[in-house]
Amino acid sequence: MFDERFYSHAEIEPKWQARWEEERARPAPGPGRVPGEGREKYYVLEMFSYPSGKLHMGHVRNYTIGDTMARHLRMRGKEVLYPVGFDALGLPAENAAIQAARARGEAVNPAEFTEACIADMSAGLKRMGYSYDWDRLTATCRPEYYRWNQWIFLRMLERGLAYRKSAAVNWCPDCNTVLANEQVHDGKCWRHTETGVELRQLAQWFFRITDYAEELLAELPRLTGWPEHVRIMQENWIGRSEGTLVNFPIEGSESAMPIFTTRPDTLYGVTFMSLAPEHPLARDLVEGTEYEKPVVDFINRVATQDRFMRTAEDQEKEGAFTGRYAINPLSRERAPIYVANFVLMEYGTGAIMAVPAHDQRDFEFARKHGVPIKAVIRPDEETAPISDEQRAKVVEWIETGCPADGEGMKGAFIEPGVQVNSGPFDGLPSTEGIVRIAEHVEKNGWGARTVEYKLRDWLVSRQRYWGTPIPVIYCEDCGAAPVPERDLPVVLPKDVDFSKDCNPLLTNPQWLAAPCPKCGRPGRRETDTMDTFVDSSWYFLRYLDPHNESAPFDKSLADAWMPVDQYIGGVEHACMHLLYARFFTKVLRDLGLVQIDEPFQRLFTQEMVCKEHTFKDGATRVVKMSKSLGNTVEPTETVDKYGADALRLFILFAAPADKQLDWSDEGPEGCSRFLNRLWRFAQSNAETLRQGIADLDGQTFDPGDNPADRDLDRKTHDTIRRVTADLGERFHFNTAIAAIMELFNALNTYALRSQDPVSRSCAASATRVLALLLAPMAPHICEEIWERLAPATGSVFGQPWPTHEPKRLILDEITVVVQINGKVRARLTVPASASEEEIQAAALENANVQAHIAGKAVRKTVYVQKKLLNIVAV
C-alpha cells in the first residue's frame, strides 16, 4: 500500500479507471437503449477526432469539457448519452502506407495502421478518466460504418441530390485530389497551408447542398444555443442576395445575355457589359471577327493565371472588347460587351451589367478602358451616410457630367440616394427605385426577381484510397449505374499498390472489374472515394445504434435521442463539418429517417491550446501548439507527472473554455498542489470527518447558532450555488474551480483545529459538498475521498448533485459600502436587518465620511439594498 499522507495519482487513478470500466460508472443498458423512464435524456457529443495515435492537448481540452458536462449532468439526474468514436478515414493513414511502400517497399495496410492508432488513442482517453459509453465506439473506416455512407449516397442519387458533372474544380497537388470549396482557405488547401490549389476541369460527384441553402440560412436565427459568431460565419458563407435577373438582347443576335444584379436602381446607368472569361458566349461572340484573336488571347492568358491571384480584390481590372453590343431593355442604349477578369463564372450568370458610376470595380475598369461613366443616383442628405464634404464632391462630379478623370473622385458612389437620369423613376429614393424598377422589368418581361447564393454544391469525390468507395459502376451502354443495395458494402480492397503515382484503387484490376448492375455486361467501378466530411455528417446518428446491420440506425432511437443537446468542438469547423452535418440532417429528414430539422441544439466552441514559441527571427509569440513548430506538450507526460485529475483541472482552470488557453508548465503543478492539500486535509481528518458524516445521517447540516458553523455553512451553500450555475448555465469551469478552491481554503484554514470552533458535522458537510462539486472535473480523487468518507453510500457519481438552500445564504451582518460622490469612503458593518435610515445615520457618524462632506451640502443619497449608500454632496 502507498503512504496515506501523500496523494498518489499513479495508484489511485488506475484503480478507479479499472473500476469504472467494470461498472461503467453508472448503469449502462445496451447500445440500443432509449432514455430511461422519468429521466430527461441528454446527449453530450464531442467532435470526434482523427486517430493519429496520440492524444494532444487540443483533444484533452475538448474532451475534458465534455466529460465534465456529462458527469455533472448525470449527477443532476439526466439520462446522459456520451459516446465516443473516430473519424478514421483520411489522408494521414494513406500517406503512411505510401511512404512505407515507396521507402521500404513494405506493404502497410491503412486499416491495420488505423486500428492500431484507435487502440492507442482509446487507451489515452481511458487514462484521462473520460466516462464514455465505450460499447458504442464507432470508427468510420470499418465497412459496418461506411456501408451506410454508401446506402445514404444511393438514396441521394435516387432523389437527384447526388449527381455527377464536369466542372472546374479545386485540385490540391499535395493531396493529389480535388477539394470542396469549404476546404479551400485563402486559395490554399485546408490541410496544406503552403499549397495553392489549382483549377482542373474534371467530372466529379456533387451533393446538392444548394437545394437546402434557403433552409440552412433560415434556421440559423433559431439556433439560439449556438455562438453568435458561428451563425454569422455560416450566414456569410451561404451568402444570400436578393436581386433581379435581366436579359440584355445582343445586337445582331437572336440570343440574349442574362445578368444578375442586386442594384436594379442603377439599370439606367449601364455603360458596358462584361462576361467571365470562361463564359461560352465570350468565344461565340467573337468567332470569325477581327476581335477573335485579342479576345481569345486574353481568355487564354487569364486561364493560365493563378486563380486565387486572379480573383483577389486588389487585382488590376483587365479585359478585352468583343466588338459586340448589348441593348439595355430599359433605356434602349447600346452597351459594349467586354470579357473581364474580375467576373466570376460560378456566381450569378457569369455575366454582369456594368455601372461604373455606382460600382467600384466597374469604375476602375471604365477608367482604364475609357468607357463612359453615367451617374443615375445622386447623394441626398437623408439616405447617404457620408459627410457633407464628400456629398458636395460627388454632387459636383455628377453635375459636371462625370468626367472620367473624376477630378479627385477615387471611386464610385455606391451609397443609396435619389434617382436621376432614370427616365420615369427620376426623383425616387433609390431604395424605392430598387423595388419599382425590378417590378418594371418583370412587367415588361425583361427579367424576374430572384435570389442568388454564394454557397456551391458540395464536391464529394476524392481521388484517394482511404475513403468510402462511391457505390457506382460505369458501363459503356448504361453509363453510371448505382450498385444495388444488396451488394453493399463496396469494400475497399486490401490488395493495392501504394507505390504508384495514382489513386491506389486503380492498381487492383480484379476489384475494378464489376458487371454492370443494369445489363450485366463488364463494367468498371468508380474509383473516386467520398470526402471524409461525409462520414462526419451523420456519425452522431450511428452512435445511437452502432451495431445495427439492417439500417444506418433505428428511427425510434433517433426520435428518442436526437437532437444532440450539447455539441462541443473547435470553431474551425463552422463552415465545413457544422454546415454539412446540418445539410445531412435535413436530407435524412426528407428521406424519412429522422424527424428533427437540426442536429445540434446547443453548440459550444472551445478555443485552441497555445504555447510560447520563439521563431527563427528571434520573435517570441504565443501560438497554437503544433507538431510542425515543436511547441507541443505531451498530455501523457503531464499525466505521468501530476496525474489526469491535475491536468483536467488545469485545462479547465487556466482560461474560460471558449477562449484561447495559454499553456504554462507550472499550471498543472499548481493544480496538483491543490489536490494534494485537499487529500492531506481529508486524510489527516479522516476519522473526524467520517464521524461527522455519520452524525449527519444523510440529513442536510443545520448550523444552529454557532457563528463559525453558520459562516462555513453559508460558504458551502454559496459555493453550491456558484458551481451549479457555472457548470450548468455559463460553462465557466475556471470560476467554478476558483469557487471550490475558496471553499476549501475556508475549510482548511478554520476547521478542525484545536482552538477552532467549527463543529465536525459542519466540516464534514462542507467536505462532502466539496467532493461532489469537484467530482465532474477531478473524478478520480473525489471517488477515493468519497469512498473513505462515506464508504456505505457507493460511488460519488451515484449521489445526487447538492442543492443550495437560499435561506442559508442569509447573513447576520452585512458590509455596506459608503460612497461620497461615487468614491468609496467607508465600509460599515451593520446588522442585516438595518434600514436605510439606520445605515445613513451610521454613515454620517463615520469620521471619514464627515471629513469628506464637511462644508458641503448633501444633495441626495442613493441606497442599494444591503450593498451600498452613495451620498451626493456638493
Next chain:
RNA sequence: GCCGAAGUGGCGGAAUGGCAGACGCAGAGGACUCAAAAUCCUCCGGGGUAACACCCGUGUGGGUUCGAAUCCCACCUUCGGCACCA
C-alpha cells in the same frame, strides 16, 4: 475593405451598472530543517505615509449616470472569418 471577437497587475484570469484585481501562477520575506525539497505563515497594481489618510489606475478620447472595466459614440491595437459574389 466587410463581418466578428478581444484589450484589466510581472503572467493566466475574476468582477456584465454598485468595494477593480476573486482564484491560481510567478516573485519577496519568514517558520520548520544540519541543509535542501515538500509544507506552513506574511506581503505582493503605481504614487504616497511611520501607519493611516489621500491621489492615480481596466487600450485612447469623448458621452450617459448619483455611480462605468461593464452602457453609448469615435478612434487605436491584436486575433479570427470572409474577401472582385455584381
